[in-house]
Amino acid sequence: MKTKDILYRNLFIGIFFILGGMLWLSLYYENLLGKLLSGFFIIFGIFISINSYRKWKRGEELEAPTDERSELNLLRASRAGFLFLYLSISLLFALFGLRLINEIIFTALMGPVFAVASVLFFLSFYRYEKAG
Amino acid sequence: MRTRIKELRARYDLTQEELAKKVGVRRETIVFLEKGKYNPSLKLAYDIAKVLKSNIEEVFIFEEES
Numbered sequence: 001m002k003t004k005d006i007l008y009r010n011l012f013i014g015i016f017f018i019l020g021g022m023l024w025l026s027l028y029y030e031n032l033l034g035k036l037l038s039g040f041f042i043i044f045g046i047f048i049s050i051n052s053y054r055k056w057k058r059g060e061e062l063e064a065p066t067d068e069r070s071e072l073n074l075l076r077a078s079r080a081g082f083l084f085l086y087l088s089i090s091l092l093f094a095l096f097g098l099r100l101i102n103e104i105i106f107t108a109l110m111g112p113v114f115a116v117a118s119v120l121f122f123l124s125f126y127r128y129e130k131a132g
Numbered sequence: 133m134r135t136r137i138k139e140l141r142a143r144y145d146l147t148q149e150e151l152a153k154k155v156g157v158r159r160e161t162i163v164f165l166e167k168g169k170y171n172p173s174l175k176l177a178y179d180i181a182k183v184l185k186s187n188i189e190e191v192f193i194f195e196e197e198s
Binding site: 068070 | 169
């Protein structure tokens, strides 16, 4: 990816977070947690945008380049996360089909399953990067 | 597999960072290569050998497992 493309991508992500934060604020302005979260999103979006633009102006690297070794580690790490996700969702469908869990539990467990799969992916990637 | 990357790097006064930049990889990859913890692709092995002005066989030494 060219440097300017990375800059545009980061600016787009920043604007997305800013707009998302503003939308969140408009929906949950009465709630303290809602205000805090929306503030976090807006500040995060501003930070990403300004930081990327500053780095681009200085001619610095906008993201750490991936090479063959880190790409291989990414692939190996995604296998761990994907396997967990696949098996967990299969199990949930089986339990739902056998009426051992209802729709509410089925839906509620989807979030944690994705969260655990993501954590597994990051932990695996960290482990592979450490090992070489 | 063991490598002579560190020895050849010293000969040409190259840091790990400089060598990594020349062959288009991260510095960590050079570190793992020198430790023998990573087997490079043929292309990467060739690029490293070219920068170090040697043949692949002179840079990467494969030892038979006994």
